Amino acid sequence: MRTPIIAGNWKLNNNPEDTTKFVNAVKDQLPDSNKVESVIAAPAVDLPALLAAAKGSNLHTAAENCYFENSGAFTGETSPQVLNEMGINYVVIGHSERRDYFHETDEDINKKAHAVLDNQMTPIICCGETLETREAGKTEEWVQNQVTAALKELSAQQVAGLVIAYEPIWAIGTGKTATSDQAQEICHVIRETVKDLYDATTSDNVRIQYGGSVKPANVKDLMSKPDIDGGLVGGASLEPESFLQLVNYQD
Numbered sequence: 001m002r003t004p005i006i007a008g009n010w011k012l013n014n015n016p017e018d019t020t021k022f023v024n025a026v027k028d029q030l031p032d033s034n035k036v037e038s039v040i041a042a043p044a045v046d047l048p049a050l051l052a053a054a055k056g057s058n059l060h061t062a063a064e065n066c067y068f069e070n071s072g073a074f075t076g077e078t079s080p081q082v083l084n085e086m087g088i089n090y091v092v093i094g095h096s097e098r099r100d101y102f103h104e105t106d107e108d109i110n111k112k113a114h115a116v117l118d119n120q121m122t123p124i125i126c127c128g129e130t131l132e133t134r135e136a137g138k139t140e141e142w143v144q145n146q147v148t149a150a151l152k153e154l155s156a157q158q159v160a161g162l163v164i165a166y167e168p169i170w171a172i173g174t175g176k177t178a179t180s181d182q183a184q185e186i187c188h189v190i191r192e193t194v195k196d197l198y199d200a201t202t203s204d205n206v207r208i209q210y211g212g213s214v215k216p217a218n219v220k221d222l223m224s225k226p227d228i229d230g231g232l233v234g235g236a237s238l239e240p241e242s243f244l245q246l247v248n249y250q251d
């Protein structure tokens with residue numbers, strides 16, 4: 001039985017004070033973690049405030065990125081080891097904005113996935129196609145390739161415990177949501193890819209999120225699909241009221 005996971009990805013929004021206010025506004029109204037896991041991924045500079053405010057609540061914490069080395073001469077990077085020491089639970093890896101604006105490659109993403117797991121945190125590995133790829137009818141192949149590259153040399157046990165987020169790039173921040181059937185179709189392809197690479201137990205256990213203009217108005221429909229176990233939500237995770245509606249979608 002996979003526990004649904006709704007994660008807000010704040011991107012480059014909110015300062016530490018906003019973070020504290022947000023968490024204080026939501027923390028007593030979050031669902032039990034065994035019913036729905038509620039996660040906020042915040043900018044690195046906000047993580048101490050996120051952790052302090054979330055302590056003792058049902059809110060799980062995530063970094064939006066990290067480096068694949070724990071320490072060394074890597075100016076400006078964030079250590080996965082230190083994220084773990086701070087108490088961070090998840091790290092978003094390979095978001096399309098990282099791939100596009102910061103030129104992250106499949107190889108970098110695979111190294112980051114290893115680093116996050118080696119540091120006892122859970123990666124949320126993003127994949128998804130451009131509009132051009134979709135229009136060329138190559139979505140399945142694209143996503144299969146991204147997932148295969150990201151999971152390279154991870155064990156079945158590691159993969160069973162991680163999260164994969166399917167985010168069609170054309171649906172991010174555009175107000176254009178993939179229909180729940182389109183999202184289900186590709187989330188199913190991802191699960192089948194995991195099955196082909198590993199086995200049925202691993203693919204039954206891996207959690208798959210959909211991301212791209214998820215809102216309180218469409219979350220229930222998306223979450224009703226058999227291969228969609230959660231959402232990775234940008235814009236609609238920024239307001240406490242909207243985040244609460246998302247994580248409490250079952251009520």
Ligand SMILES: O=C[C@H](O)COP(=O)(O)O
Pocket residue numbers: 009095167171172173174175211212213214232233234235236
């Ligand atoms: O990580 C979140 C996604 O990029 C989706 O963003 P959005 O909900 O604003 O479309």
